[in-house]
Amino acid sequence: MSGDDNMKAAPDYEWQSICTREDLVPGSGVCALVGTEQVALFYLPGEQPQLYAVSNRDPIGHANVLSRGVLGDIDGRLVVASPLYKQHFDLLTGDCLEQQDLQVGVYDVRLDGDTVLVAV
Amino acid sequence: MSERKILVVGNGMVGHHFVESLVNARLNVSITVIGEEPRPAYDRVHLSDVFAGREPGELAMATREIYRDWGVDAHFGDPVSRIERDRKEVVTGKGRRFKYDKLILATGSYPFVPPVPGADHTRCLTYRTIDDLGQIRAKAKGSRVGVVVGGGLLGLECANALRNLGLETHVVEFAPGLMSVQLDEGGSRMLRHKVEALGVQVHTGKNTQNIDEGNAHALKMVFADGENLETDLIVFSAGIRPRDNLARETDLAVGKRGGIVIDYKCKTTDTDIFAIGECALFGGRIYGLVAPGYRMAEVVVKQLAGEEAQFQGADMSTKLKLLGVDVGSIGDFHGSAEGSMSFIFSDEREACYKRIVTSADGKLLLGAVLVGDCDGYDTLWQYYLNEIQLPLDVQCLIVPATEEAPLLGVGALPATATICSCHNVTKGDVVASVECGCCSLAEVKGKTKASTGCGGCSAMLKKLVDEELIVRGVTVDNSICEHFSHTRQELYHLARVGEIKNFDDMLAYHGRGRGCDICKPAVASIMASLWNEHILEHKHVGLQDTNDTFMANMQKDGTYSVVPRVAGGEITAEKLIVLGSVAQKYGLYTKITGGQRIDLFGASLNQLPAIWRELVEAGFETGHAYGKSLRTVKSCVGSSWCRYGVQDSVGMAILLENRYKGLRSPHKLKSAVSGCTRECAEAQSKDFGVIATENGWNLFVCGNGGMRPRHADLFATDLDDATLIRYIDRFLMFYIRTADHLQRTSVWMDSLDGGVAYLREVVIEDSLGIAAELEKQMSHIVQTYACEWKATLADPLKLNRFRQFVNSGEADSGVVFVKEREQIRPVRPEERLRLVAVTE
Numbered sequence: 028m029s030g031d032d033n034m035k036a037a038p039d040y041e042w043q044s045i046c047t048r049e050d051l052v053p054g055s056g057v058c059a060l061v062g063t064e065q066v067a068l069f070y071l072p073g074e075q076p077q078l079y080a081v082s083n084r085d086p087i088g089h090a091n092v093l094s095r096g097v098l099g100d101i102d103g104r105l106v107v108a109s110p111l112y113k114q115h116f117d118l119l120t121g122d123c124l125e126q127q128d129l130q131v132g133v134y135d136v137r138l139d140g141d142t143v144l145v146a147v
Numbered sequence: 148m149s150e151r152k153i154l155v156v157g158n159g160m161v162g163h164h165f166v167e168s169l170v171n172a173r174l175n176v177s178i179t180v181i182g183e184e185p186r187p188a189y190d191r192v193h194l195s196d197v198f199a200g201r202e203p204g205e206l207a208m209a210t211r212e213i214y215r216d217w218g219v220d221a222h223f224g225d226p227v228s229r230i231e232r233d234r235k236e237v238v239t240g241k242g243r244r245f246k247y248d249k250l251i252l253a254t255g256s257y258p259f260v261p262p263v264p265g266a267d268h269t270r271c272l273t274y275r276t277i278d279d280l281g282q283i284r285a286k287a288k289g290s291r292v293g294v295v296v297g298g299g300l301l302g303l304e305c306a307n308a309l310r311n312l313g314l315e316t317h318v319v320e321f322a323p324g325l326m327s328v329q330l331d332e333g334g335s336r337m338l339r340h341k342v343e344a345l346g347v348q349v350h351t352g353k354n355t356q357n358i359d360e361g362n363a364h365a366l367k368m369v370f371a372d373g374e375n376l377e378t379d380l381i382v383f384s385a386g387i388r389p390r391d392n393l394a395r396e397t398d399l400a401v402g403k404r405g406g407i408v409i410d411y412k413c414k415t416t417d418t419d420i421f422a423i424g425e426c427a428l429f430g431g432r433i434y435g436l437v438a439p440g441y442r443m444a445e446v447v448v449k450q451l452a453g454e455e456a457q458f459q460g461a462d463m464s465t466k467l468k469l470l471g472v473d474v475g476s477i478g479d480f481h482g483s484a485e486g487s488m489s490f491i492f493s494d495e496r497e498a499c500y501k502r503i504v505t506s507a508d509g510k511l512l513l514g515a516v517l518v519g520d521c522d523g524y525d526t527l528w529q530y531y532l533n534e535i536q537l538p539l540d541v542q543c544l545i546v547p548a549t550e551e552a553p554l555l556g557v558g559a560l561p562a563t564a565t566i567c568s569c570h571n572v573t574k575g576d577v578v579a580s581v582e583c584g585c586c587s588l589a590e591v592k593g594k595t596k597a598s599t600g601c602g603g604c605s606a607m608l609k610k611l612v613d614e615e616l617i618v619r620g621v622t623v624d625n626s627i628c629e630h631f632s633h634t635r636q637e638l639y640h641l642a643r644v645g646e647i648k649n650f651d652d653m654l655a656y657h658g659r660g661r662g663c664d665i666c667k668p669a670v671a672s673i674m675a676s677l678w679n680e681h682i683l684e685h686k687h688v689g690l691q692d693t694n695d696t697f698m699a700n701m702q703k704d705g706t707y708s709v710v711p712r713v714a715g716g717e718i719t720a721e722k723l724i725v726l727g728s729v730a731q732k733y734g735l736y737t738k739i740t741g742g743q744r745i746d747l748f749g750a751s752l753n754q755l756p757a758i759w760r761e762l763v764e765a766g767f768e769t770g771h772a773y774g775k776s777l778r779t780v781k782s783c784v785g786s787s788w789c790r791y792g793v794q795d796s797v798g799m800a801i802l803l804e805n806r807y808k809g810l811r812s813p814h815k816l817k818s819a820v821s822g823c824t825r826e827c828a829e830a831q832s833k834d835f836g837v838i839a840t841e842n843g844w845n846l847f848v849c850g851n852g853g854m855r856p857r858h859a860d861l862f863a864t865d866l867d868d869a870t871l872i873r874y875i876d877r878f879l880m881f882y883i884r885t886a887d888h889l890q891r892t893s894v895w896m897d898s899l900d901g902g903v904a905y906l907r908e909v910v911i912e913d914s915l916g917i918a919a920e921l922e923k924q925m926s927h928i929v930q931t932y933a934c935e936w937k938a939t940l941a942d943p944l945k946l947n948r949f950r951q952f953v954n955s956g957e958a959d960s961g962v963v964f965v966k967e968r969e970q971i972r973p974v975r976p977e978e979r980l981r982l983v984a985v986t987e
C-alpha cells in the first residue's frame with residue numbers, strides 16, 4: 028500500500044467500509060451513500076493515490092451528478108467535469124476551476140486490500 | 148585583416164537590434180556594447196504591460212548570457228561620459244576606456260520635463276525605463292489622484308497605467324486636443340470623448356505655471372488661466388528629447404532642437420561615427436518609433452559588410468489600443484497635399500471616427516485616421532504602403548459593414564507588400580519562410596521576426612501564415628485541447644492509419660497528460676466512427692459523456708430521458724400502447740419531440756435497464772438521442788396518402804434512418820424526406836434532406852435548424868434510389884473524415900474551400916478517387932450496427948454501471964417531482980423549500 032493510502036484519519040473521523048474494488052469503475056466514477064451523504068468515488072488505477080472522493084452534488088447544476096462526469100487533467104490538476112454544465116472540480120481540493128469561490132466537499136478515502144474505506 | 152573594433156553606446160531597442168543584426172552578418176569584427184541602464188535591452192514598447200500583470204523580466208530582449216554566447220563584450224550600468232575622437236576612444240563614468248574603429252551611437256532619448264518651478268519635486272516622475280515603472284508604482288501606493296502631463300501617445304498610455312494602479316486619473320495637455328501628432332481634429336475629439344467615458348479626466352489648453360505643495364493632496368498644479376488641480380503624483384510625458392550630449396560635446400553636428408545629424412548612410416559628421424534610433428536626426432526629423440530605428444541599424448550593418456544601403460525615411464503609421472480605445476493613423480492624414488480629397492465618417496453613438504485622404508484622382512490613399520474601430524486599418528495600410536489602386540467607391544472603406552466591404556485579403560497583396568513594418572518583412576519573406584519549412588505562426592515569427600515588434604501586424608501575419616499553410620495542405624493549429632495538438636481530422640487520420648483502437652494508445656502516441664472532457668469523447672467518437680465497437684466496451688468506459696455512458700440524456704435534476712427510435716416517425720398502435728404503458732408503469736413524463744418521436748422523461752439511473760428491457764422486448768431500438776450520431780429522419784406522409792405526393796417519402800425515410808442509425812459523427816446528424824415540393828418534412832433545414840420529384844429524388848445537403856439556421860444547398864436532382872443512397876454514403880463519410888469536432892455539416896460546408904461545387908466534385912465526380920473507399924467504410928458501419936441497449940441488456944457487467952449507489956438500493960433524495968398538467972416535472976428550487984418546510 029502506498030504512503031498516500033495510509034493517511035491517518037483525524038481523531039473524530041471514523042473509517043467506514045463502503046464497497047469493494049469490484050464496485051469501482053476504472054477511469055470513471057460511481058456514487059456511494061455514506062450515511063445521508065452522496066459521495067462520488069473515482070478510481071484511477073494509474074495514479075497516486077488511486078482513489079478520490081468528493082461530494083456528488085454539483086453546486087452549479089444543483090443536482091447529484093458529479094460521479095457521472097468525465098475525468099481528466101487541466102493544467103496538471105486532476106479534475107472531474109460536471110455532466111450538466113461542464114465546470115471542472117479539482118479531485119484533491121474540491122475547488123471549482125471556473126468559479127473560484129465555489130468548492131465541493133472532499134473526503135478521505137483509501138483502499139484496504141479490496142475494501143474501499145471512507146472517513147466520515 | 149585584423150578584427151575591426153565596433154563599439155556601440157546604448158543598449159536600448161535599437162542598439163540591441165544593431166548588435167543582433169551585426170552578429171547575424173558574421174563579419175570579422177569585435178563588438179563591444181556599453182549600456183547605461185543596469186540591464187540588457189528590453190522591450191520598451193510593451194513597458195505598460197507590466198501594469199497589466201506582466202513581469203518586467205518578461206520584457207527582456209537580450210541577456211548577458213546571450214551576449215556572451217555571441218562573443219559580444221557587454222558592460223552595463225556604466226554610461227559613456229565622453230568621446231575622444233582624436234584617440235578613437237570613449238571614456239565611461241567609472242573612467243574605463245574603450246577603443247573603436249567604428250562607433251555607433253544608439254543613446255535614444257529622454258522624456259522632456261518642461262521647466263516649470265516645482266517640477267523637480269520627488270512626486271514628479273517620468274515614464275521611459277523599467278526603473279521609472281518602479282518609481283511610479285512606489286509613489287502610487289497610498290495615492291488617490293494622479294496626473295499625466297502630456298496627451299500624446301505615451302501620455303495616454305501612462306494614463307492607462309495610473310488607472311490600472313487604481314488612481315483617479317487626469318491628463319493635462321498644452322495643445323487644444325489629444326494626440327495631435329497622430330490625429331486630426333475630428334479624431335482627436337472622438338478620442339477625448341472615449342477616454343472621458345472611461346473616467347479619465349482630460350484638461351486641454353492648459354499651461355502649467357507652477358507646482359506647489361497641495362492642501363488636500365501632496366501637490367497643487369497652478370495653470371496660466373488661474374485654475375488649479377491637486378494631485379498626489381505627476382508623470383511628465385510631454386514629448387521626448389534626443390540624448391545627443393556626447394555628440395554635442397565632441398563637436399558633431401546636432402540639430403537646432405536637438406538630435407545627432409545623420410545622412411542617408413546614418414553617418415554623423417565624423418565618418419567613423421554613426422547614430423541610429425531616437426538620438427538621430429534625419430531630414431530634420433526624429434523618428435520616435437522602433438521601426439525606423441531598426442531600419443537605421445540594418446543600414447549601418449550593411450555598410451560594415453561593405454554593401455550599399457541607404458536610410459530613406461520611414462513610415463510613421465501606427466495602430467494602437469490606448470486605454471482600450473483603438474486608434475490608427477496612417478501617412479498624411481491632414482490632407483496637406485495639393486488637391487487631395489478627404490472622406491470622413493463619424494458616428495457619435497458608437498463613438499467611432501474614420502477619415503481617409505486620397506490623391507486628387509482618387510486612386511491612391513495618402514493617409515487615414517481611425518478612432519474607435521481599427522478593423523479597416525490593415526487594409527488601408529496596405530493600400531497606402533504598397534500604393535495599391537483604390538476601389539472606385541472609396542467611401543465603402545470607412546462606412547461600416549455593408550457586408551461587401553472590400554477588405555484587402557492577404558491573398559490580394561503583391562509579394563513585395565510589407566506585412567511587418569517594424570522588421571521590414573514582406574509578404575514574400577513570409578511565403579519564403581513557409582516554403583523553407585516553417586509550419587506554424589511561431590516558427591514564421593522566429594524565422595522572419597515579423598510581428599515581434601509593436602505587434603500591430605499580428606492579425607494580418609496570422610491570416611497570411613494560415614493561408615499559406617492551408618495552400619500547402621498543412622492544417623493550422625486548432626488543437627482540440629491541451630492534451631492533443633491536433634484537430635479532430637488529424638486525430639481521425641492518425642487513428643485510422645495507425646489502427647489505434649483505444650484512447651490510451653492515442654494519448655501515448657500522439658498526446659500528453661491524461662485527457663479531459665473535450666478530447667476523451669472526441670476520440671471515443673472517432674473510435675466509434677472507425678471501428679464501430681460498443682461504446683460501453685471496457686476500454687471505452689470513462690471516455691464518454693454521461694449521455695453516451697448511460698445511453699440516455701441527462702436532465703436538469705440528474706434523471707434521464709428515454710427516446711426509442713421511431714424511424715421516419717411511423718409507429719403502430721401496438722407500439723404506441725407499449726410506450727404508453729411503460730411510461731405509466733414507471734411514472735414518466737411523455738412528450739412528442741420535434742423529431743417526430745416520443746420522449747419519456749424522469750427515469751432514474753437504476754430504472755433505465757428495466758425500462759429498456761420492456762422496450763426492446765416490444766421491438767424498440769435505441770434512438771441515439773444522446774449520441775453525436777444520426778438522430779431522426781423525419782418524413783411527411785407522402786404519396787401513400789397525400790393527394791399531392793409523388794414518391795413514398797415515409798418508405799425512403801425509414802430506409803435512410805435504418806441505414807444510418809448508430810453512425811457516429813463529428814456532430815449530430817438530422818435528415819428528412821418530403822413527398823413533394825410542398826416540403827412538409829422541412830428537408831431543406833437538415834444535414835441531408837430529400838425531396839421527391841416526378842422522376843426520383845432531389846438531394847439537399849448541409850442545412851441546419853438550431854442556433855444558426857442554414858438553408859440546405861441543392862446537391863443533385865432526379866436521382867434514383869440507388870444513386871441517392873450512394874451519394875449520401877459518400878457525403879456522410881467524407882464529412883466524418885474531414886469535419887472538426889462538434890462541427891455541424893452546415894458549418895463544415897461553409898469552411899470547405901470551393902463549397903458545394905467542390906463537394907459535388909468529390910462525391911459525384913469522385914475527383915479525389917476515394918468514393919469506393921468511402922462507400923466501403925459506410926457499408927462496414929451499416930453491417931456492424933447493433934442496438935446498444937440490446938447489447939447492454941445482455942451483459943451483466945455493463946448493467947453493473949446502472950446503479951444509483953454502489954452500496955445501497957435507495958433512490959436519489961435530490962430528485963423530487965411535482966404534478967403539472969396531469970404529469971410529473973422536477974420540483975423548482977423555491978418549491979423544494981416549501982415542500983421541505985411542510986414535511987418538517
Ligand code: SRM
Nearest residue numbers: 700708739740741742743744772778851852853854855891
Ligand atoms: C427533445 C427535443 C425537444 C422536444 O421536446 O421536441 C430536443 C431536446 C434537446 N435538444 Fe434539440 N431537441 C429536439 C429537436 C431539435 C430540433 C428539431 C428537429 O430535429 O427537427 C432542432 C433544430 C434542427 C437542427 O438541429 O438543425 C434542435 C436543435 C438543437 C440544438 C442546436 C443545434 C445547432 O446546430 O444549432 C441543440 C444543441 C446542440 O446540439 O449542441 C440541441 C440540443 C438538445 C438537447 C440535447 C439539449 C441538452 O443538452 O439537454 C435536448 C436534450 C433532449 C433530451 O433530453 O432528450 N437541439 N433540436 C427534440 C428531440 C428530437 C428527437 O426526437 O430526437
Ligand SMILES: Cc1cc2nc3c(=O)[nH]c(=O)nc-3n(C[C@H](O)[C@H](O)[C@H](O)COP(=O)(O)OP(=O)(O)OC[C@H]3O[C@@H](n4cnc5c(N)ncnc54)[C@H](O)[C@@H]3O)c2cc1C
Nearest residue numbers: 157159160161162183191226227254255424425435436437
Ligand atoms: C511607454 C512607451 C511606449 C512606446 N510605444 C511604442 C509603440 O507602440 N511603437 C513604437 O514604435 N515605439 C514606441 N515607443 C518608442 C520606442 O520605445 C522607442 O522608439 C525605442 O525604444 C527607441 O530605441 P532606441 O534604442 O533608439 O532608444 P532607447 O530604447 O531609449 O535606448 C537607448 C539606451 O541608451 C542608453 N544610453 C543613453 N545614453 C547613454 C550613454 N551615454 N552611455 C550608455 N548608454 C546610454 C539609455 O539608457 C537607453 O538604455 C514607446 C516608448 C515608451 C517609453
Ligand code: SF4
Nearest residue numbers: 702740741746853854
Ligand atoms: S430548445 Fe432548448 S430548451 Fe428546448 S429542448 Fe431544445 S435545448 Fe432544450
Ligand code: FES
Nearest residue numbers: 567569600601602
Ligand atoms: S509592424 Fe510592428 S511588429 Fe510587425
